[in-house]
Amino acid sequence: MIKPGAYLIVLRLIVALGCGALGPASAFAADDGKPDTPVRVLPYPFSHIVSFAADTDALRPWHGAAIHRFFNEELGLTISDSLWPQGREEISAFFVGPGQLNRYPSGIGSEPTFALLLREWHRGNIDHFHSWHEDSPLPFRTEIQPPLSLSAARSSLSMSSAGLPPQPSRNVRFYFSAAPPADLSIMLHDSQGRSTIFGPGDVVRGQRIQFEVGSLGWIVEVIVPLQSNSVTRPVDPMAIDRIEFIAPSCATGCAVSLTRVERDHFSRYTVLSEMPWLEAWNVRPAILTSHGGNTLIQDFGVPGQVAKFVAFDNPALVDTHAPLADQKQSHAYHSDLLRKLGVLAVWSYFPADGKDIFALPDGPEVQHGLLPLSSTYEQLYNLPRASPPQLDTSSEDKFDASARVSLSDIPEGERKELYCGPNCNVSQGNALAMLIASHLQSINRGKKVKGLIYTHFGSEDGTAVFRASPEEAVTPAVRKWMRRFANYVYDFDGSIGTGRRVWSPPASTWVRYQVMHSNIVPHLVVDGSTVSITPWTDPVTQTTWPDLRAGTRDLHGLTVYVPDVERASVRIGGKETQSFTRNPPDETGRTSITLVDDQVPTPIIGRVSLKDRARVEAISGQFTDLSEANSHVSLGTDQAGGAGVVIKPWRLDLWNTSHLQLAVRKHCMSKNSAGCLESRFKIELLMQDGGTVSILEGQAPDRRMSSSTWSVPRLKKLDEWVSHTLDVTQLAWSKFIDEGDDWRRPGLPLGRVKEVRVSLTNAPAGTMLDVQNFRALRPSGNGQAPDGTKLIAGRVTLDGWMPAPGVEVRVATESGHTTTTATDQDGYYFFPGQPNGKIVSIRAQLGSRQCFPRQGRRIEIGKDEAELDIELGESQHLSKKSSLSPFNTVTNAEQACETMPELLAQER
Numbered sequence: 001m002i003k004p005g006a007y008l009i010v011l012r013l014i015v016a017l018g019c020g021a022l023g024p025a026s027a028f029a030a031d032d033g034k035p036d037t038p039v040r041v042l043p044y045p046f047s048h049i050v051s052f053a054a055d056t057d058a059l060r061p062w063h064g065a066a067i068h069r070f071f072n073e074e075l076g077l078t079i080s081d082s083l084w085p086q087g088r089e090e091i092s093a094f095f096v097g098p099g100q101l102n103r104y105p106s107g108i109g110s111e112p113t114f115a116l117l118l119r120e121w122h123r124g125n126i127d128h129f130h131s132w133h134e135d136s137p138l139p140f141r142t143e144i145q146p147p148l149s150l151s152a153a154r155s156s157l158s159m160s161s162a163g164l165p166p167q168p169s170r171n172v173r174f175y176f177s178a179a180p181p182a183d184l185s186i187m188l189h190d191s192q193g194r195s196t197i198f199g200p201g202d203v204v205r206g207q208r209i210q211f212e213v214g215s216l217g218w219i220v221e222v223i224v225p226l227q228s229n230s231v232t233r234p235v236d237p238m239a240i241d242r243i244e245f246i247a248p249s250c251a252t253g254c255a256v257s258l259t260r261v262e263r264d265h266f267s268r269y270t271v272l273s274e275m276p277w278l279e280a281w282n283v284r285p286a287i288l289t290s291h292g293g294n295t296l297i298q299d300f301g302v303p304g305q306v307a308k309f310v311a312f313d314n315p316a317l318v319d320t321h322a323p324l325a326d327q328k329q330s331h332a333y334h335s336d337l338l339r340k341l342g343v344l345a346v347w348s349y350f351p352a353d354g355k356d357i358f359a360l361p362d363g364p365e366v367q368h369g370l371l372p373l374s375s376t377y378e379q380l381y382n383l384p385r386a387s388p389p390q391l392d393t394s395s396e397d398k399f400d401a402s403a404r405v406s407l408s409d410i411p412e413g414e415r416k417e418l419y420c421g422p423n424c425n426v427s428q429g430n431a432l433a434m435l436i437a438s439h440l441q442s443i444n445r446g447k448k449v450k451g452l453i454y455t456h457f458g459s460e461d462g463t464a465v466f467r468a469s470p471e472e473a474v475t476p477a478v479r480k481w482m483r484r485f486a487n488y489v490y491d492f493d494g495s496i497g498t499g500r501r502v503w504s505p506p507a508s509t510w511v512r513y514q515v516m517h518s519n520i521v522p523h524l525v526v527d528g529s530t531v532s533i534t535p536w537t538d539p540v541t542q543t544t545w546p547d548l549r550a551g552t553r554d555l556h557g558l559t560v561y562v563p564d565v566e567r568a569s570v571r572i573g574g575k576e577t578q579s580f581t582r583n584p585p586d587e588t589g590r591t592s593i594t595l596v597d598d599q600v601p602t603p604i605i606g607r608v609s610l611k612d613r614a615r616v617e618a619i620s621g622q623f624t625d626l627s628e629a630n631s632h633v634s635l636g637t638d639q640a641g642g643a644g645v646v647i648k649p650w651r652l653d654l655w656n657t658s659h660l661q662l663a664v665r666k667h668c669m670s671k672n673s674a675g676c677l678e679s680r681f682k683i684e685l686l687m688q689d690g691g692t693v694s695i696l697e698g699q700a701p702d703r704r705m706s707s708s709t710w711s712v713p714r715l716k717k718l719d720e721w722v723s724h725t726l727d728v729t730q731l732a733w734s735k736f737i738d739e740g741d742d743w744r745r746p747g748l749p750l751g752r753v754k755e756v757r758v759s760l761t762n763a764p765a766g767t768m769l770d771v772q773n774f775r776a777l778r779p780s781g782n783g784q785a786p787d788g789t790k791l792i793a794g795r796v797t798l799d800g801w802m803p804a805p806g807v808e809v810r811v812a813t814e815s816g817h818t819t820t821t822a823t824d825q826d827g828y829y830f831f832p833g834q835p836n837g838k839i840v841s842i843r844a845q846l847g848s849r850q851c852f853p854r855q856g857r858r859i860e861i862g863k864d865e866a867e868l869d870i871e872l873g874e875s876q877h878l879s880k881k882s883s884l885s886p887f888n889t890v891t892n893a894e895q896a897c898e899t900m901p902e903l904l905a906q907e908r
Contacts, residue, residue: 038561043594051452052455053454056456058456060458072750076745078505081457082127082129083121085133086098086133095274112826115826119867124600130288130289131325132271135297140169144157147177147257147258149256152251153251157244159240160241170226171221171262173260173261175262177218185197185198186203187243188235206220209221209331212333214328266332280791286343286783287508287781288346298334300335301322325338326377346377348376359387361439361453373511385452388438390405393423396419436485490728492733516554519536529568532571546573548572551598559593565592578723579598579661596658601661604775605632605756607631608839611625615648616648617645633758636768641767644760650854651855653752654749657748659726659776660749662771663774665715676766679761679763680760681758684755687754691746692706693747694710696709725777789836790865791832794867796851799873804846805825807823807872810843814838823844836861840861851898
């Protein structure tokens, strides 16, 4: 729960700090279109960038999932969101207390909140933190006057907790005038007769809260446990009435006194207790935005800036609040831990300068380049968000008057539709349509727009008419304008043109792009059409860019002009990569290549044989699967000159796909080499939502077709691999339907893949087509484990709904190494630290049956996997080999189990 008026405080900051008229930037990226510029300002073919950094306030887990089902799946936008690592049960937070997972029902199936958020994170729908803590518990402080001297082996302090509200505060903090004695124990008593003791080891651990001793002295913190043990009962921190300090070494007195006691729900200790989970899960954000809240201690802000407010009158209630995330002598310092986790940019609550948190998205500073990022805090960039338009939402009449000025190009009827109520200011989720309308208006006026939208996707303030549901996640106005926005990204209807195209990457990808773009030129060499990039140390974060452990993540979107795209090659740190697109001339008349993030690939045809993950039907010709001898699949034509295969994956889901990548080659078993080269291949993805995406060799796209299509050049040589990286925004679209509620986007490689079809036509008998490394790519700003390892995780259920706790799950590598774990109370299993690039088998043991994930018998580890789910249903068994195909098939397309004969005999 954010404090009342916090949104208005932020909006007042925009005006008070002069964010509407920023001074000139110290340096700009190269001007658009400058003839000698090797690097394009934005990725080809875009002229604008609009990303989103949405605060998670009021965002219920089910609502967040529903919003991103609309944004990311129905519209195809790669929009990301935020969460809190810690918060109340019913909100979007992993934990509800130090190390305590948020198992509250998420509202989606039977999934608990922490698990749904982890899945959304590794889908790319969430990628940043909105502070570490939701910060709704109130802070309480008792100054000890005079200080309590530890002058005996047992010293006692009486306290009053009268009038304090019940709340989930577990952090109790003690301030001492000197280092506490090594044998100190602390015993808490409450008004209900309960008590909890913390021994010397707990006290020593409690001093880890303090990074640096300051003017307030030495700090010790204890975390009150949730459950009792055999000796004591846990106290209620809000009802503490007596504290005992037990130190035998102080029997004759110690030169140390207690000066202060605090009770709240966050500290450095909180972060330390929860970081191991996040590191194991590879939840590593690049961005943290300051939330506000009832204490502000988890926020970033410059020293000396404070806010004064109280919820009610009580002498123990803290009334002066200061951000402490970067204050090394405070109990809440955790900036160093955030950097260790991967954070590289923050949004302050109290900035050093207004331009550090808000900037005009269409201001003069961004018309010919990118606004450089500043830095206030150690090894962290500032991350400004877009200044919102000046719209008065306090009444419908005032909104209409202000909108006639700020949104004058929008027809009056549509302007009126934007109003969402007197409490719906421009930072609310229901007001998102206003922000999109403002950005598109600037684009249509010919201005360059480059900004990170500030909003709260989940807030519904302002209207009693609309209430979100899983089926209707956003208001009609937001739905209408986000559909329009998607058209500016994809140009579905062909009306947008190159000058108005909008790039809309996830927030973390956008901040990485800005950091990279501001430093790349001195480390880039273009020799003809050969591009070489040498890694460097970033001057602010002091980290290596690009991080070679993360593939091409840190270079995503980098567009470099080259004279011959067909001959272009790219080397990064001396290593060649194929993860780039080859672009036609842009508005400058020059051709270019664009680097693409390949950190989180989803294999379509990868390194695991298809028989272990799909049903395969050879329609004509001959099909050869992957094997130890072949790292590719092969399709050979029959005497009629054709070949075709249909691959039906058991479970293949694509999230936030921005590119498809594959390598193909042809070879000829006959002497008719020219005829073999004249053949044409076609690869199709048939999606469960009814859309189709096709890759055609040497064929011009036909808009009358029902498929979204890429056309790739014909292969010019036999027996030579050719790689293609294909941009989803450059598909040739089938007919686009934009008829109000019947709006439907063309086919995109998003969602569940129903079938993959590969065919070869117009070929002499004996023509062979080989395909390898066919995979979907998506932009991901998520950090990388220091050793490059990945997470393997999933859920074991009886039927897809009812969890199966305590089930043994094993993961085995091809070399025979096996690791075993058991599912938790909600049926989840976790195998962190799995080597990237390995192929593993995962099995859940139930009696004589071993069940494997829906994705296949064997899994290729190329990214963090949080949805390798296993069903133990008794009716699901591995079928025998089909008489029509040499490949094993699965009767249930999503899951299979195998009966182990030796275990079955033991059972009998």
